[in-house]
Amino acid sequence: MARRSFSNLLHRLLGDEEGSYSVEAAIITPILFMAIMAGYTYFDGYRQSASNLKAAYTIGDLISRETRTINDDYIDSMRDLMTLMVTSGDPVDIRVSLVRWDDRRQRHRVLWSAPRGYPEPLTDANIELYKDELPPMPDNDTLILVETSNHYVPPFKVGIEPVTLENFIFTRPRFTSFIAGNVS
Numbered sequence: 001m002a003r004r005s006f007s008n009l010l011h012r013l014l015g016d017e018e019g020s021y022s023v024e025a026a027i028i029t030p031i032l033f034m035a036i037m038a039g040y041t042y043f044d045g046y047r048q049s050a051s052n053l054k055a056a057y058t059i060g061d062l063i064s065r066e067t068r069t070i071n072d073d074y075i076d077s078m079r080d081l082m083t084l085m086v087t088s089g090d091p092v093d094i095r096v097s098l099v100r101w102d103d104r105r106q107r108h109r110v111l112w113s114a115p116r117g118y119p120e121p122l123t124d125a126n127i128e129l130y131k132d133e134l135p136p137m138p139d140n141d142t143l144i145l146v147e148t149s150n151h152y153v154p155p156f157k158v159g160i161e162p163v164t165l166e167n168f169i170f171t172r173p174r175f176t177s178f179i180a181g182n183v184s
Helices: 002-015 021-064 072-086
Strands: 092-102 107-116 142-152 163-171
Touching: 021 072, 021 092, 021 142, 021 163, 072 092, 072 107
Parallel strands: none
Antiparallel strands: 092 107, 092 142, 142 163
């Protein structure tokens, strides 16, 4: 008899579709809140990554249109421009370099490099690290490399760790094959 009454009780509880809105809200509200925070955090991360990439392309495009000598003030203003475009609050690092392909020696040569925040300029010795990332080039053709780095910290702790967003952009000069640089 006890078994039958327990079975009837269980059947009635499972079949009951009446509920308490306050109990359901107490269960669903934290789940919904966490889903909104996670969605916002993922969206913010992708927005920050896209902002960094757009800023790097903008800097590469601006430098590619130059016909005058690039100096330290110009590179500093490019870093300031990127800081304004990214609006993350964290410092941004930038390294702009002009690279030429030497067909006879089958290697890239760095004509000038200007780091801002990077530990060292790009040189003939360390350009070889990027040889697989650079496009094929005709003899004595030049390429502007823009490398950017920015640290992203998620606004909420939802399983995404802070990450350094890095970009590596290359552009050909538009109006001349050589952009003079007087930079350090």
